[in-house]
Amino acid sequence: MLDDLALFVTIVEEGSLNAAALRENLPPATVTRRLQKLESELGYRLLNRSARRLQPTAEGWQYYERCRPLVRALRQATQQLDASLSDISGTIRVLAPVNFASGLLTPAWASFLHQYPDIKLELEMSNRLQDLVASGADLAIRVGSLDDSSLMQRRLGSAGLVMVAAPSYLARAGVPQDPSQLDQHQLIVAEPLRTWRLRRPVDGAEVVVQPQARARLRVNEMRLAVEMAHAGLGILLCPVLQSRLEVADGSLVRVLPEWMPEPRHVYAVWTQRRYLPARVRVLLEHLADFAAATPSLQQ
Template sequence: MFDAIALFVSIVEAGSLGAAAERLGLPAATVTRRLQTLEQELGCRLLHRSARRLQPTAEGLQYYEQCRPLVHALTQATQSLDANLRRVAGHIRVLAPVNLASGPLTAAWTGFLDAHPEVSLELQLSNAVQDLVGSGADLAIRVGAQDDSLLTQKRLGEIGVHLVASPAYLARRGTPMHARDLAGHDAIVTAPLLAWPLRDPASGADTTLRPQARLRVDEMRLAVAAAEAGLGILLCPNTLARDAIARGTLTTVLEGWTPQRRTLFAVWSQQRYLPARVRALVDHLQAFVQSDPQLAMASASA
C-alpha cells in the first residue's frame, strides 16, 4: 500500500504520468495501472487526466496533502537507516574463545579498529560455547563443525594441533613412538580438547584417546606453560605452541600422528541483518587469518 501511495504523491509532484514514470524508472503503463489499482481500493478518482494536463480531484488533493508529509518522512527515515547500515560505524559485540582471541587474533582486532575509527568493539571471551542468538551479540568466532541451523557461518581458516612436550620431560620419561605409548605418560588436558583424535601414519587407522589428566585446565596458555615446565604431554593448537617450539622449550611428539586440522568460522544469527560494520569485520578477519601460514587454508568460501 505504501508503494502505491508514494507513487501517487510522485505523480502529483511530477505533474504528469510520463514525468513520474521517468523519475521512478518505471514503464508508463505500470504507473497508470498502479494508479488505477489505488483508485479502485480507495473507491474514488484521484486525478483528472487528459492528453494535455493532469490535475488532482478534490478527493485526490485532500489525499495528497495528507499523505505527502508521511511519505516524505518515511522516505527520509528509510534513506537515513540505509545510509547507517551501509556505513562502517557503530558498536560490534563479538563472542570468541579466550586463547584464540587474545592470542593469534590479537592483531586482527587492533588492526580493524585502526582502519575504522568510527567503530567500537566489545569482545566477550570464553572458552565455553556461548549462546549467540540469546546473547544478542553480532558475531561469534567458533572452532570446529557448526551444526546449528539458526546460524550463518563463514569459513575463515583452519587450525592445526600438535602433541607437544618439553625436551626435559621427554628425556626423563622417554619419547612415545606410538599412540599406545601415551598410556604411560602424564597428560595435560584442556577444554575443549578433552579427546585426542590421532591417525596411525602407517595403517591410516584412527584412534581417539581420552587421557587421564595429571593437569586439566580451560586456559590454553597455562597449559602451554605447564608443558614447558615438564609436567606432561599436551595436545595444543599450532598457533599457541609455535613460539615455544621456536624457543626450544617445547618439541612435537608423534609428529606423523597429527590430528586433522579444525576449521575456524565466523558465525552470526540468520535472524539478524548483517550491517556493513559487521560484514567489514568478517572480511577483515578472513583476510587476517589467510595472511597467517599457520591458519590459512586453500579455500575460504562462505
C-alpha cells in the same frame, strides 16, 4: 502496500503517470497496474484520469494529504539509515575466544584501529560459545565446526594442532607408539578439544580418541593447559600457536609425530542480514586479509 502508497504520492506530485514512471525508473504500465491495485485494495478511486489530465478525487486528495508526511518521514529515515550503513565509523562489538583473540589476532586488531580512527572496537572474549543473536554482537570469531546454520560465515583459515608432553612426563610414563596406547596415559583435555581426531598421512589411517575418561585435568583455558603439560602432568592436544615456544626450546616435545591432528577451521560469523554495515564489512575484509597473510592460519 507501502511502496504503492509512496508511488501514489509521487504520481500526485508529478502530475502524470508518465512523469511518475520516469522519476521512479519504472515502466508506465507498471505504474498504472500498481495504482489500480492500490485503488482496488482501498475500495475507492484515487485519481480521475483522461487523455489530457490527471486529477485526484476527493478521496484521493484526502489520502494524499494524510500519506504525504508519512512517506516523507519514511524516506528521510531510509536516507539516514543508508548513510549510517555506509559510514565507516561507530562501534563494532566482536565475540572471540580468549587465547585466539588476545594472541594471534592482536596485530589485526591494532592495525585495524590505526587504519580506521573513527571506529570503536569492543572485544568480548570468552572460551564459552556465546549466542551471537542474544548478545547483540556484530561479529564473532569461531574456531572449529559450525553447527548453527542460521549464521552467515566466512572462513578465514585453519589453525593447526599438535600433541605434546613434557620430557619429564614421558620419561616417567613412557612414550606412546600408537594412539591406542593413549589409554595408558594421563591426558590433559583443553576445552573445546574434547575429541582428538588423528590422521596418519603415510597411509591415510584415521583414529578418533575420546580423552575424557583418561583426563587428569580438564580446563577451558588453553594457556593454563599448556602450562600444566609443561609441568609434566600429562599429554595435551593444543593449537600449534599456543605451544610453539615450548616446543622450540624443548620443554615440550611432540607425541605421536607421525599422526597429524585434524586442523580446526577459523570462521568469522554474523547473523543473517541482507546488508552488513560498512564498518563491519571493512573489519571482515581486514581479518580476511590478515589471515591470508599469516602462514600459521593457512595450515
